Amino acid sequence: MRIWVVLAASALGLAGASRVAAQRALGKLLFFEPALSVNGKRSCASCHRPEKAFTDHRGTPRALRFAGNLRRNSPTILNAAGQTSFFHDGRASSLDAVIEAVLTSPDEFGSSYAQAAQRLGSSAEYRQLFRRAFAAPVAANTINAALVAYLRAQTATASPYDRARAGGPALPATPAAGAALFAGAGGCAGCHGGPQFRDGQRHEVAAGQWVKTPTLRNVAVTMPYRADGGAATLAAVLTDGYHRPLPPRPLTAPEVEQLTAFLEALTDTTSADHRAPAALPRMRDLPGRAVGGQY
Known part of the structure; x- marks a missing residue:
């Protein structure tokens, strides 16, 4: 429209x-x-x-x-x-x-x-x-x-990663190593590049199943993962059947830890408005409805 x-x-x-x-x-x-x-x-x-x-x-x-x-x-x-x-x-x-x-x-x-x-x-x-x-x-x-x-208006771009890039406190060693791996040998930035960590493209994640690249901002607090919600942890996604073959070689356990720490550093839960309204306008037909609904 x-x-x-x-x-x-x-x-x-x-x-x-x-x-x-x-x-x-x-x-x-x-x-x-x-x-x-x-x-x-x-x-x-x-x-x-x-x-x-x-x-x-x-x-x-x-x-x-x-x-x-x-x-x-x-x-x-x-x-x-x-x-x-x-x-x-x-x-x-x-x-x-x-x-x-x-x-x-x-x-x-x-x-x-x-x-x-x-x-x-x-x-x-x-x-x-x-x-x-x-x-x-x-x-x-x-x-x-x-x-x-x-x-x-619901933006969240003030994560520890963003603050570090803006001259604030540097990332600790593990997420910093993950950031380097993400942008380099890990190959992650190929699909999750740019300021929103997404490329706007669809990719075939399984035979005949095409899925749009999701943003990785706040990914550590938006579990579970994959389009079907089938992965409970970030480590499970990084080592699943789609991601495992993508880098030049499978990720080692320390590299999974580093990437996970970097993805956690993309969390920003302070920028957006997370407060529900105190009440909704009065409505004759639905007088007792709950803010946000019942489920």
Whole structure:
């Protein structure tokens, strides 16, 4: 959806930074808003919990109404902005497309923009917040725009590694050795290069299974790993059937330790907003809903 871009730009011209702050604040409420799901019990925060670096620490997340599990592991939303493709298979080309896919998926929110807008629009508080943020009513484009504004603000780039590069305290010997291995003989930077430690490409991790390279920022606190959540530890990923053959030779045990220590040095749990809202706007149809949903 491109409409929200024009709308948000117009609103920005009216009120500048305060309008952006209003959009982000509204997006935060919507991120924790279970009214976006058909049963009023599931929110974005159900699978992307802020206290778990915006993942859920499950192999694969629960499906709507606990009807089994989804097929893919929940990726972190930290530093999600700036990508050109989304989901593990890269099938979405924008955050707007991700939101629409989740909102309408029968396994995730099972809802529609019409239902979501009707519910939010039934709340006088939400109507006021949308007018303040966009000078526009509750609609598909403004719902998307608010959520995207919040997601774009969730960055985490002040890890010990970043501070060391900026002239702060140097990394200890083990993670420093891991950093050198990562950039050199380990071959890791080939796929996990750049400031976000991802290349934006898909790779065949098993016969016929193509997966987009995930960011390695905060990877030490977003376990379990792989698209199917099948690896419990970083060491398990570094020595699995896909990664083991990639360097010029298999990694030694000390090298696995060094790389693990370096990946742990990419952790930043202080930059992003990890606090849930204290309360949600009043809504007649769903008066007792919980912040973040019930699961």
